[in-house]
Amino acid sequence: MIKATIFFTAMGVLCFGLDLLVTPLPPLGGWAYAIFPEGFPVLQPAVERHISPWIWEALLQPIFVRPVTFLFFVLAFICAILAGIFYLFNRPNVGRQ
Numbered sequence: 001m002i003k004a005t006i007f008f009t010a011m012g013v014l015c016f017g018l019d020l021l022v023t024p025l026p027p028l029g030g031w032a033y034a035i036f037p038e039g040f041p042v043l044q045p046a047v048e049r050h051i052s053p054w055i056w057e058a059l060l061q062p063i064f065v066r067p068v069t070f071l072f073f074v075l076a077f078i079c080a081i082l083a084g085i086f087y088l089f090n091r092p093n094v095g096r097q
Contacts, residue, residue: 001083005076012072019067028071029064 019025026034033040047056063070 001079001086005079005083008072008076008079012069012076015067015069015072019069025068027065028068031068032064 015025029040043060044056047060
């Protein structure tokens with residue numbers, strides 16, 4: 001998990017540097033559309049119709065308009081939290097005999 005945290009943090013810093021210095025990167029929705037050109041446009045109507053409209057408006061749409069850097073930093077944060085939890089449950093017993 002620590003390696004994943006370091007990887008996602010490095011990718012976030014790299015994307016932030018590219019976004020800041022070279023050219024503005026497209027938002028996450030732009031990347032998703034480039035990867036899934038047939039499936040991504042039907043995501044919004046499917047979520048609004050089959051799950052709930054507020055899930056698209058409150059949760060998914062704000063994520064898709066953020067830059068891709070945001071995704072990497074969120075993934076790094078989640079991996080860091082999980083690594084800390086795994087460490088707490090798997091730490092060696094210090095001082096036990």
